[in-house]
Amino acid sequence: MSSASKGAAAIAVVVAIAAGYLWGRSDERAGRVAPLTETASAKKAELDVYYPATESLGRNEMRVVALGTGMPSPRPKQAAACWLVELGNGEKFLFDIGAGCHERLAAQKIPYDLIDKVFFGHLHVDHMGDLPSFWLGGTTMNRLTPLRVWGPSGGTPEYGTKHAMDLMQQMYVWDIATRGGVIDFRGGQLDVTEFAFDAVNEVIYEEKGVTIRSIPAVHGLDGAVSFILEWNGLKFAYSSDTIPNKWWAEHTKDADIAIHECFLPTVLLVTKQGFAPLEALNVGTQGHTSPEQFGKVMSMTKPRLAVGYHFFNDFDTQPEVIRRVRKTYDGPLALALDYMVFNVTKDEIRVRMSAVDEEIWPSPPIKKKNPPDTSKVVPFSDFTKSGVIPYPDVVQPIYDEINELYDTDYEPIFK
Ligand SMILES: [Zn+2]
Numbered sequence: 326m327s328s329a330s331k332g333a334a335a336i337a338v339v340v341a342i343a344a345g346y347l348w349g350r351s352d353e354r355a356g357r358v359a360p361l362t363e364t365a366s367a368k369k370a371e372l373d374v375y376y377p378a379t380e381s382l383g384r385n386e387m388r389v390v391a392l393g394t395g396m397p398s399p400r401p402k403q404a405a406a407c408w409l410v411e412l413g414n415g416e417k418f419l420f421d422i423g424a425g426c427h428e429r430l431a432a433q434k435i436p437y438d439l440i441d442k443v444f445f446g447h448l449h450v451d452h453m454g455d456l457p458s459f460w461l462g463g464t465t466m467n468r469l470t471p472l473r474v475w476g477p478s479g480g481t482p483e484y485g486t487k488h489a490m491d492l493m494q495q496m497y498v499w500d501i502a503t504r505g506g507v508i509d510f511r512g513g514q515l516d517v518t519e520f521a522f523d524a525v526n527e528v529i530y531e532e533k534g535v536t537i538r539s540i541p542a543v544h545g546l547d548g549a550v551s552f553i554l555e556w557n558g559l560k561f562a563y564s565s566d567t568i569p570n571k572w573w574a575e576h577t578k579d580a581d582i583a584i585h586e587c588f589l590p591t592v593l594l595v596t597k598q599g600f601a602p603l604e605a606l607n608v609g610t611q612g613h614t615s616p617e618q619f620g621k622v623m624s625m626t627k628p629r630l631a632v633g634y635h636f637f638n639d640f641d642t643q644p645e646v647i648r649r650v651r652k653t654y655d656g657p658l659a660l661a662l663d664y665m666v667f668n669v670t671k672d673e674i675r676v677r678m679s680a681v682d683e684e685i686w687p688s689p690p691i692k693k694k695n696p697p698d699t700s701k702v703v704p705f706s707d708f709t710k711s712g713v714i715p716y717p718d719v720v721q722p723i724y725d726e727i728n729e730l731y732d733t734d735y736e737p738i739f740k
């Protein structure tokens with residue numbers, strides 16, 4: 326296939342998949358929710374595909390990108406929990422950063438310096454597992470800005486975000502020691518803010534007209550929260566993980582977009598995922614939110630668009646999830662897949678799937694790079710150094726080439 330026809334085929338597949346996953350209806354209060362089934366045929370010329378890094382946001386627009394919608398064990402189609410919120414004022418936020426989501430984030434082609442804020446709903450691996458990769462790997466992708474992290478306290482200090490981040494930095498001490506002296510490592514700094522898990526609707530972030538509040542969630546242990554982001558008259562609510570609770574019911578009402586976990590029906594947890602019946606009941610209704618419970622929650626929330634995530638969303642599971650949600654909720658609904666994109670304005674919520682470019686390279690740095698801080702070099706032992714074969718006949722010409730191109734006079738470390 327030519328690359329053009331390959332691209333067209335990929336777009337057709339993306340549109341077909343996306344069309345199957347969105348159910349919307351007009352709502353007088355809400356403004357229009359544009360379902361792909363309608364727009365894909367009506368506006369073929371525009372193709373309902375989002376191409377990252379090709380669209381600027383309107384000044385009053387919010388874009389939400391699903392970067393992880395699946396389970397703790399990522400699979401090619403769905404990584405674990407991660408949601409990117411981009412605002413028309415240029416601000417960007419990550420809510421959860423679960424295992425497998427980093428490559429989806431890279432596919433958004435956003436300079437890493439612009440993604441410096443991460444909020445954890447709780448400390449399960451499917452909500453924070455790709456943080457080390459994004460944090461340290463990001464320093465090789467031109468992030469020169471410290472990474473800021475917000476997360477809840479626990480019932481006791483050892484269950485809190487600060488403790489987890491302290492230990493993570495200790496865990497990666499070898500990685501950090503290899504980088505600090507050889508690249509501009511400012512992006513390796515971590516700025517951690519722990520907030521009280523039991524604070525109810527208290528502001529945890531307020532900058533540039535953006536307010537983020539946390540509410541307690543009921544999931545796992547004390548120390549799980551949900552988030553509400555408000556900006557410019559738009560309201561985004563994100564459950565992370567929780568069973569239905571009074572705080573969500575009270576504080577997320579009338580959200581423009583409400584993203585809430587919606588687990589697989591318990592019977593499918595048994596038949597498809599291998600859970601024992603009691604495990605399925607415990608996990609599927611008492612630790613997580615079943616589709617029927619999700620519908621009840623959204624009937625209370627009454628968002629302009631309800632978004633369910635946190636299940637393996639396939640051709641055979643999705644109809645059963647919808648059937649059960651529809652027992653308790655008849656409003657606008659999308660069941661999320663990775664790369665689903667929501668453009669939210671006062672007038673419309675547009676839902677598309679994102680095209681994926683697999684050959685991602687880092688965006689150029691936004692800041693000027695500093696030379697590496699050589700005082701941070703941790704040297705090899707004489708033993709390891711004694712093993713080096715320096716091949717000066719090929720290495721010196723490589724240095725000569727760079728020195729000539731960039732008017733420098735660098736010399737090889739190993740001679
Ligand atoms: Zn969890």
Ligand SMILES: [Zn+2]
Pocket residue numbers: 406449451452566635
């Ligand atoms: Zn989870």
